[in-house]
Structures are given as C-alpha cells and as structure tokens.
Amino acid sequence: xxxxxxxxxxxxxxxxxxxxxxxxxxxxxxxxxxxxxxxxxxxxxxxxxxxxxxxxxxxxxxxxxxxxxxxxxxxxxxxxxxxxxxxxxxxxxxxxxxxxxxxxxxxxxxxxxxxxxxxxxxxxxxxxxxxxxxxxxxxxxxxxxxxxxxxxxxxxxxxxxxxxxxxxxxxxx
Numbered sequence: 365x366x367x368x369x370x371x372x373x374x375x376x377x378x379x380x381x382x383x384x385x386x387x388x389x390x391x392x393x394x395x396x397x398x399x400x401x402x403x404x405x406x407x408x409x410x411x412x413x414x415x416x417x418x419x420x421x422x423x424x425x426x427x428x429x430x431x432x433x434x435x436x437x438x439x440x441x442x443x444x445x446x447x448x449x450x451x452x453x454x455x456x457x458x459x460x461x462x463x464x465x466x467x468x469x470x471x472x473x474x475x476x477x478x479x480x481x482x483x484x485x486x487x488x489x490x491x492x493x494x495x496x497x498x499x500x501x502x503x504x505x506x507x508x509x510x511x512x513x514x515x516x517x518x519x520x521x522x523x524x525x526x527x528x529x530x531x532x533x534x535x536x537x
Contacts, residue, residue, distance in 0.1 A: 375528065378525055378528035379528045379529075379530050381525060381528070382522065382525040382526065382528040382529040382530075383529070383530075383531055385518060385521060385522045385525065386476055386477070386479065386482060386486075386522055386529060386532075387477060388518070389473075389476055389486070389489065389515075389518060389519065389522060390473045390474070390475075390476035390477030390478075391473065391477065392473070392515075393469045393470070393472050393473030393476060393489055394469070394470055394473030394474060394477065395473075396469050396473075397465075397466045397467065397468070397469030397470035397471075397473060398431065398466075398470065400436055400437060400438055400465065400466030400469070401431045401432060401433065401435050401436050401466060402429055402430070402431055402435060403429070403430055403431070403432060403434070403435030404427050404428070404429055404430075405427065405428050405429075405430050406425060406426070406427050407425070407426050407427075407428075408424065408425050408426070409424060409426065410422065411424055436466060437462070438461065438462030438463055438464070438465035438466050439458065439461070439462040439465070443499075443503065443505075444458070444462070446503040447499065447502070447503065450502045450503065452502060453499070453502060461495070465492075468492060469492065472485055472488055472489045472492065473489075476489065478532075478533065479529065479531055479532025479533050479534075480532070480533045480534055481533075481534040482522075482526060482529055482532050482534075483523060483526050486519050486522050486523050486526075487519075487523070489519060490516060490519045490520075493512050493515050493516055493519070494516070496508075496512055497509055497512045497513070497516075500512065
C-alpha cells in the first residue's frame with residue numbers, strides 16, 4: 365500500500381471519527397435539554413373484566429411520560445433542595461441557571477450536530493459541563509462527576525479532531 369493511500373485512509377477514518385463524535389455529543393446535549401421538559405402524567409382507571417367494570421373502587425394506576433413547557437425543571441427537584449443548603453450556591457444564580465440550562469443544552473446540541481461553529485460550540489458545551497461538575501462536587505455526587513468527566517474527554521477529543529471535521533458550517537470557528 366502506498367504512503368498516499370495510507371494517508372487517505374487515515375484521513376477518512378479521522379473524518380468519520382470526528383463526525384461520529386460530533387453527532388454523539390450533539391444528540392446527547394439535545395436530548396438532555398429536551399428531558400428537562402419531561403413530566404409524568406398519572407391516571408387511574410377502573411379495572412375491567414370482559415369489558416365490564418369489575419368494581420368501581422378497584423382501579424389501576426397508569427403513568428405516561430409527556431413533554432411540555434409546564435414540566436420544565438432545569439435542575440431536578442431532588443437536587444434543588446441539596447443546592448439550596450450549600451453556602452457556595454447563590455439562590456438567585458441557581459434560579460437563573462436552572463431557567464436557562466435546558467434551552468442552552470438544546471441550542472448547543474443543535475449547533476454541534478449541524479456543525480455551526482463546531483469548535484466554539486464544543487468549547488461552550490465543555491463550560492456547561494464544568495459548571496454542572498462544580499454543582500455535583502458541592503453535593504457529593506461522585507457518579508455524576510465521573511460521567512461528566514467522560515463527556516469532557518469526548519469534547520477534548522472532538523476539539524482535537526476538529527481539523528478533520530469536514531461536514532460543518534463555519535469551519536474556522
């Protein structure tokens with residue numbers, strides 16, 4: 365195999381690697397942002413036997429997941445109480461952060477997925493993950509910190525392979 369052929373194969377592999385990593389990080393950010401709008405709808409219905417209500421007082425509970433603006437929680441309620449007890453966490457800043465976190469994740473995910481200023485978008489997503497890491501450090505959520513550390517490695521890899529990112533808009537950025 366010639367040197368030029370090996371270089372072309374390596375370049376193609378790095379191009380695909382950059383694309384796949386960009387797609388993964390973009391989809392991950394978008395879906396994480398969308399999940400901030402998720403809620404559970406609970407309903408109870410009487411139990412039927414052969415199409416007839418068995419007993420009006422005997423019901424089964426059913427839940428379904430739904431997405432709506434009214435369901436939005438940038439910061440999960442279970443963590444919000446923990447953050448409120450932290451002296452380094454300012455309440456007013458936490459409200460602002462919780463209000464913008466979902467939309468920021470969706471926007472950054474879209475820009476990364478579409479390749480709009482990929483380097484800047486990846487860098488900003490890294491800053492978001494650093495801010496999330498800081499919050500998890502405060503409330504001692506070591507598993508979440510480790511997951512975010514893996515995401516940071518993936519972002520660093522994507523930035524390292526940015527020169528091989530052929531399918532993007534605003535390639536310079």
